[in-house]
Amino acid sequence: MAIPPGTLDMLILKTLTRVREQHGFEIAEAIEQTSAGVFAVEEGSLYPALQRLLVQGLVAAEWGRTNDNRRARYYRITAAGRRRLEDEVREYDRVAKAIARVLHTAPGVA
Amino acid sequence: MAIPPGTLDMLILKTLTRVREQHGFEIAEAIEQTSAGVFAVEEGSLYPALQRLLVQGLVAAEWGRTNDNRRARYYRITAAGRRRLEDEVREYDRVAKAIARVLHTAPGVA
DNA sequence: CTCAGTAACATAGTCTATCTATGTAAGTCG
DNA sequence: CGACTTACATAGATAGACTATGTTACTGAG
Numbered sequence: 381m382a383i384p385p386g387t388l389d390m391l392i393l394k395t396l397t398r399v400r401e402q403h404g405f406e407i408a409e410a411i412e413q414t415s416a417g418v419f420a421v422e423e424g425s426l427y428p429a430l431q432r433l434l435v436q437g438l439v440a441a442e443w444g445r446t447n448d449n450r451r452a453r454y455y456r457i458t459a460a461g462r463r464r465l466e467d468e469v470r471e472y473d474r475v476a477k478a479i480a481r482v483l484h485t486a487p488g489v490a
Numbered sequence: 491m492a493i494p495p496g497t498l499d500m501l502i503l504k505t506l507t508r509v510r511e512q513h514g515f516e517i518a519e520a521i522e523q524t525s526a527g528v529f530a531v532e533e534g535s536l537y538p539a540l541q542r543l544l545v546q547g548l549v550a551a552e553w554g555r556t557n558d559n560r561r562a563r564y565y566r567i568t569a570a571g572r573r574r575l576e577d578e579v580r581e582y583d584r585v586a587k588a589i590a591r592v593l594h595t596a597p598g599v600a
Numbered sequence: 601c602t603c604a605g606t607a608a609c610a611t612a613g614t615c616t617a618t619c620t621a622t623g624t625a626a627g628t629c630g
Numbered sequence: 631c632g633a634c635t636t637a638c639a640t641a642g643a644t645a646g647a648c649t650a651t652g653t654t655a656c657t658g659a660g
Contacts, residue, residue, distance in 0.1 A: 383617095383618070383619095384618095391593075398595060398597045419588060419592075425618050427638060428617085446637085450626070451625085451626070451637075475491070479525070483504055493647065494647095495647060513608075532647075532649080533609080534611085534648055537611080540609095558657080559656065559657090560606095560656060
């Protein structure tokens with residue numbers, strides 16, 4: 381299923397706080413797994429997102445080798461990335477609560 | 491604040507289950523109030539959304555008069571609209587839970 | 601009675617972010 | 631060597647909310 385617009389960067393940053401260094405494919409797999417298979421992160425969404433995060437200094441990257449000796453770019457979250465993640469989670473909670481209020485306001489209430 | 495893409499139709503349908511007939515402005519105000527002021531529904535988002543819902547038969551509309559005698563289009567939710575609302579709420583919950591799982595998976599967990 | 605102000609509806613075009621489709625480099629293995 | 635796969639990458643399509651603008655029609659001041 382599609383990732384809700386505006387949440388992908390947050391999910392990537394969060395994933396990078398769980399495992400110190402991951403390359404793109406690993407990040408995508410981790411999101412799919414921790415979401416219990418609800419989300420599929422497409423490459424056309426993943427790599428542009430990682431570029432955005434790189435440019436903003438929220439993640440850092442270096443080229444390395446996978447277990448089976450393929451080249452891959454390994455990402456880790458920066459201090460600025462952690463701060464941004466906190467902000468985004470806070471903001472997401474605010475919005476989620478607001479939606480819940482609308483969805484659960486009883487009929488007849490002003 | 492901005493309405494998360496993909497949620498506006500659901501919020502409008504839900505609002506119309508609370509008050510039987512409302513015109514556009516009233517719907518927008520109701521969403522702002524029940525969200526505790528978190529959301530502001532802009533006219534450029536509201537009216538296209540109502541058109542979408544009309545075309546799909548999820549709401550019905552008729553022209554009428556406001557309390558102070560201005561013309562306004564009054565909307566009510568249809569049976570198909572109630573079914574769609576149920577689907578969208580169910581889907582939203584699924585996504586929200588998936589995001590929560592990603593955000594709350596402890597470090598070190600596979 | 602006219603004219604400014606405003607409520608309500610409406611649409612065109614912009615922007616943002618994800619997706620689809622495609623392409624490339626480089627390693628493995630038969 | 632050649633088919634297959636992993637991993638990265640980008641161009642273009644698409645969706646949905648936003649900004650900006652415009653129109654209609656009622657009210658109220660002067």
